[in-house]
Amino acid sequence: MPLHAQTLGQALGENLNLHTSLCRREAVQFQKAVKTGDTVVVACTQEKRLFTELAEQTEGAVSPLRFVNIRETGGWGKEAEHAMPKMAALLAAARLPEPEPVPTVTYKTTGRVLIMGPLDAAERAAGFLSDAMHITLWAENAGTSGGLQERRFPVVAGRLQSLKGWLGAFEVSWQANNPIDLDLCTRCNACVAACPEQAIGLDYQVDLSLCTAHRDCVKVCEAAGAIDFTREARLQSDRFDVVLDLRTDHSEPTFKQHALPQGYFRWNGQDLQTLLKVRELVGEFEKPRFFAYKQKLCAHSRNEKVGCQACVDICSAEAISSDKSRQQIVVNPHLCVGCGACTTACPTGALTYAYPRPAEQGAKIRALLTAYQAAGGRDAALLLHSQEKGQKLIDELGRGAQLKVMQGVPARVIPMALWHTASVGLELWLSAVAYGARQVMVLLTDEEAPQYRAALMEQMAVAQSLLNGLGYGGVHFQLIEAKNPTALDADLQRLASRSLKAALMPEGPAQAARHAVQAEKRSNLELVLDHLMTQSPVMRQDEASRPQAIDLPVAGSPWGTIVVDGDKCTLCMSCVGACPSSALQDNPLQPEIRLIEKNCVQCGLCAKTCPEDAIVLKPRLSLLSSRQQPRVLHGSPPYACIRCSKPFGTLKGIEAMLGRLAGHSMFQGAALERLKMCGDCRVVDMFTDENQVRVPGAPKPSQPQ
Numbered sequence: 001m002p003l004h005a006q007t008l009g010q011a012l013g014e015n016l017n018l019h020t021s022l023c024r025r026e027a028v029q030f031q032k033a034v035k036t037g038d039t040v041v042v043a044c045t046q047e048k049r050l051f052t053e054l055a056e057q058t059e060g061a062v063s064p065l066r067f068v069n070i071r072e073t074g075g076w077g078k079e080a081e082h083a084m085p086k087m088a089a090l091l092a093a094a095r096l097p098e099p100e101p102v103p104t105v106t107y108k109t110t111g112r113v114l115i116m117g118p119l120d121a122a123e124r125a126a127g128f129l130s131d132a133m134h135i136t137l138w139a140e141n142a143g144t145s146g147g148l149q150e151r152r153f154p155v156v157a158g159r160l161q162s163l164k165g166w167l168g169a170f171e172v173s174w175q176a177n178n179p180i181d182l183d184l185c186t187r188c189n190a191c192v193a194a195c196p197e198q199a200i201g202l203d204y205q206v207d208l209s210l211c212t213a214h215r216d217c218v219k220v221c222e223a224a225g226a227i228d229f230t231r232e233a234r235l236q237s238d239r240f241d242v243v244l245d246l247r248t249d250h251s252e253p254t255f256k257q258h259a260l261p262q263g264y265f266r267w268n269g270q271d272l273q274t275l276l277k278v279r280e281l282v283g284e285f286e287k288p289r290f291f292a293y294k295q296k297l298c299a300h301s302r303n304e305k306v307g308c309q310a311c312v313d314i315c316s317a318e319a320i321s322s323d324k325s326r327q328q329i330v331v332n333p334h335l336c337v338g339c340g341a342c343t344t345a346c347p348t349g350a351l352t353y354a355y356p357r358p359a360e361q362g363a364k365i366r367a368l369l370t371a372y373q374a375a376g377g378r379d380a381a382l383l384l385h386s387q388e389k390g391q392k393l394i395d396e397l398g399r400g401a402q403l404k405v406m407q408g409v410p411a412r413v414i415p416m417a418l419w420h421t422a423s424v425g426l427e428l429w430l431s432a433v434a435y436g437a438r439q440v441m442v443l444l445t446d447e448e449a450p451q452y453r454a455a456l457m458e459q460m461a462v463a464q465s466l467l468n469g470l471g472y473g474g475v476h477f478q479l480i481e482a483k484n485p486t487a488l489d490a491d492l493q494r495l496a497s498r499s500l501k502a503a504l505m506p507e508g509p510a511q512a513a514r515h516a517v518q519a520e521k522r523s524n525l526e527l528v529l530d531h532l533m534t535q536s537p538v539m540r541q542d543e544a545s546r547p548q549a550i551d552l553p554v555a556g557s558p559w560g561t562i563v564v565d566g567d568k569c570t571l572c573m574s575c576v577g578a579c580p581s582s583a584l585q586d587n588p589l590q591p592e593i594r595l596i597e598k599n600c601v602q603c604g605l606c607a608k609t610c611p612e613d614a615i616v617l618k619p620r621l622s623l624l625s626s627r628q629q630p631r632v633l634h635g636s637p638p639y640a641c642i643r644c645s646k647p648f649g650t651l652k653g654i655e656a657m658l659g660r661l662a663g664h665s666m667f668q669g670a671a672l673e674r675l676k677m678c679g680d681c682r683v684v685d686m687f688t689d690e691n692q693v694r695v696p697g698a699p700k701p702s703q704p705q
Contacts (some may be wrong), residue, residue, distance in 0.1 A: 006085060011375035013087040019063070023047040026638035034061040041088075041094045068094035072398020073415050076405035077408020079497070081208045085377025089414050093364050099356035104286040105333045107262065109168040111282040112136070117144030117246025119155070119203045121269055125244060130271075132279045136170075138478035139182075139203045140247050146202020147187065154606050155182045157205055160236065160252045163243070166334040167263025169280065170240045177233035178205045184226035191227060196288040200243040214275035221642035231452075242281050244274075256618060258449035259337045260285050262287075269412035270283055288355040289417075290338035292329060297350035299532045299603035301327040302578040306607030311342035311351055316449035320394065341424025347558040348581060349521030353423050358524065361424060362431055362517020368414050369435045373512065379412050381496045383431050383480075384424055387417040389445040396485040397492075410496045413441075415475065417590045425557065427521055428461045433476055436515035438506045439496065442480045443488070453479070458556030466621055469550030471537030474506030508536035525558065526598065529621075539623065549620045557619035560602040564593060564634040568614035570653040571636050575606035576616060584632055591650040592635040597627040 009016040019026050023044065033040045034055045040063045040545070042051050048067050048188075055061045068090050100361035108608040111133040115122040120143035126135045130152070139147070147155070158174040165171050185204050192200045195217050199210035203489040206217075213229075221227045243264045245254070256266055263281065267274045299308040301324055311329060312320050319335035320342060329344075331351075343353040352358065365382065372380050385391060394415055403407025409415065418424055421442050429440045442456060460477040467476055476493055482488035513531040518524040533539050538546050552559065562584075572589045574583045583599035584606055586592065607615040638647035639654040658675060667675065670689060674682050 003087075003421040005661070008088050010092065011293055011371050012092055022493040023050055024449050031061070031673070032060045033063070034058055034063040036691045037094055037502040039064045039066060039097075040627045041066045041068060041091055043068055043070045043091060043094075046071075059509060060066060061490055064098075066094045069395070070181070072395045072401075076398045076412065077406075077410075079408070079411035080402070084413035085372045085375035086414050088409060089368040089377070089380075092367045093416070094361075094366055096364055099360050102355045103289045103338075105289050107167040107285045107287075107334070109263070109281055110134070110285065111242075111286075112240045113169070113241040113242045113244060113278065114138055114172060114238075115244045115246065116140060116531065119438075120145045120146040121246050123148055123153070124267075125246065125267065125275065129244075129279060131281065133242070134662050139205065142201040142203035147204065149187055149189075150407065151185075151187055155204075156236070156238075157182060157329065158236070162253050163255070165239075165263075165677055166261040167285070167676035168241045169334070170243050170261075170263065172240060172243075173235060173237035173239065175233050176236050179227050179229045179231060180204055181226050181231070182229070182337075186225055186226070188224070190220040194220045197288065210670060229537050232311075242278055244278055257316055257318045259339065261317070261335055262337070288338065288357050289333050290340065290353065291333075291343060292352045292354045293331060294350050294352075295328045297348045297580070297607060298328055299348050299580040299601055299627055300329050302580060302605050303574070303609055305605060305608045307577065307578075307580070307608060308601070310345035310347065310455075314341045314345045314451050314455050315673065316341065316451065328481060338423075339420040339449075339452070339457060340422075341449075344422055344425030344459065346521070347603065352519070352521065355419075357519065358428065358521070359517050359519050361428055362524075363418065365428065365437075366435050366516070367433050368416065369512070372414060373436055380436060381410070381413045381441060381526065382437045383413050383415045383420055383441045383492075383496075384418055384445060385415060385443040386417060386421050386445065386447065386523050387394075389447050390421065390443050391417055393443070393445065393488050397489055400485055400489070402665070406485060407497075408489070409491055410492055410596075413496045420511075421448060421457065426455070426463050427528065428465070428517065428522045429459075429463055429477060430532070431517055431524065433508055434528050434531045436508065438474075438480060438508050441480055441495065444479060444481045446483050453481075455556070461553045461555075462557050462662050465552050466550060467532070469547070469621070470532055470539070472507045472509075472532075474504065476506045476508075508679055511535060522558075522599075533623070542546060546623065548621045548624055552619040552621060554619055557602055559598075559621045560617055560619040561597050561622065562600065562606060563597060563616045563618055565614040565616075566613075566634050568612040569593070569610075569634050569677075570612060570656050571650040572611065574597055574609045574651065576613060578605045578609040580634035581696065587632075587635075588637065591638055593633045594630040595633050596630050597622050637677075641678040641681050644674045644678065645684065646678050646681075648678035 003018055005018040005465045014426040019029060022030050029050065031053055045067050049701045052065065055065055057142045070087045070090050073090065074086045092704045113129060114136050115125050116138040118141050119139040122137045126137060126318050129135060135153045137153050137155045139155050157178060161175055162172040182204060187204060196214055197210045197212055202218060218227050222295040241263065245266050246269065255261060265274050265278060290600050301307065302326060309322065312322055316339065317335050317337045319332045322329050323330045340353040343351045369380055385394060394409065398408060400406030421444060432440050446451060456479060460479060465478050483489060509532060515527045518527060571593065573586050576593065577587045581599045583596050585594045586593060602617055602619055606615060607617060636652045637651040639649045640647050663674060674685055677685060
């Protein structure tokens, strides 16, 4: 692995010294560095524990520590000699400060555990946990050997009605519908021996499909009184902190979502790591509140109509629900696992990823690409991966490259770890391209929910259509699906190796963007678009020959226009009232529907609200400067009162009303003509009409003066 301290130092703006055994005989140099107060970046994750302990033992050590892996990601592999710019990029990103603290979500547990499954397996699992937890068993069946003779733990059984909640707050309800009361049962086995049909198992429950009502079991249990066939089924419930589920059949009410609630574990009876995790769940725990929600930006619901529900559909933890009464979505922070898919799918920025924030992620991307270019790197490819399974795959790939059995991470591929690969989407991918990346690749392992792949593909299709429409050739966005390092190696060599033909290299802006990523999603998209359009080959064409808009895929597009059918539209303005982004506006001076196209998020609320079905969505990106200005979609002259000439409606609206009511028996003659009057004149006409039907004895109206 070639390391040139001077080259790296120039790219990073520092004077660097090269160490070969910093964790051994040169450790004193590390101790001197941690006393300076400046951030110390150690380019070795293998000895992270050693360096951390050494810093703690060093008197006067005040420097923050950062660790970065430049060995598996660049130092080992077929293209290691070209990896210096990537190493500079990784070191630059490692110097960045930690994400700012965010509000936290708290879980409190006292160690009450419900173990569900066959009684014999549940009791074995309880034996590993009983010294640290308070155990209750749910007997699904007897299993292969049945329950122990000694009853060590409380046991419940019955028909499961519901199981919901999260760590520290699980609620379980069931119907106790068996003749044997497990609280009274002493496990003497007399009933098991006495039953002629062998309908009673060693889970001490009666199989009613086998029982023929001999009632021999009742007789032998007379002393304990645990068996009563006349007992009515009763609904019971309890609360638990943790649920350990050993059942193989989850057809009964249980958690079926991809991301299970924290505190709920499925155990195959072999993985001891699961039991160790359960043992640790006593006390108080915190996690970041991963999202921020701004209801005023949300395009979910208006006027009891549901528009955008991208976040509800994509959430793999079922943590997001629709609250139609409040016309908004509700996110349960205890169920949220922090994948960030909802923030990626949200077109308005109402849901924002909070830890780390978009601006912090953008700063990291910018630092990576700026340092890479400063060190002489070209055609950077950003590889976004999860910090757990994705990072593990990359480490294994680097080790395979060192052993000469794999080719390793290509020199121009810069890995960037994320909490979850679904937490970064369109706006940051395009920002990376604006900052100088030629490709953005997202690595999926087997940990992502199926709907995440579909959503990422939709966003990539939109981003790719946009770049190609602006004249940037090539394929800039790739989804890599790999479950092992061999598959990852093959995909990376195919997509990003330096041997890739120059003709296939994606094109990007000639100059890198200099703006910072914004906190607001739409604001950030506008800044990125401004830069990409300024550098675009298409926008350099004369105005007459270049296209006016770029058509975008229907699914996932955050931009577009709407088309209003003038023959149907009555200008009732219900669409204007429903628009959550102020894209649709009226004109206070005359009946008009106007659109500010850059504000349209394609939520569909206008189309669903329109009583005339006169609105159709059209995903696209306008290339005209007028996209930021109100544009008239439809207008109609005002309708003037036939009595006083005051305008009181639209010509289209009044004509539609007259057409629909003309055949009604209540609207004939003068009554139909009265519909052509304003509200004031209508009242006057009713009281001055000699032919108007009145209540007997009522005074006649005075004659008009």
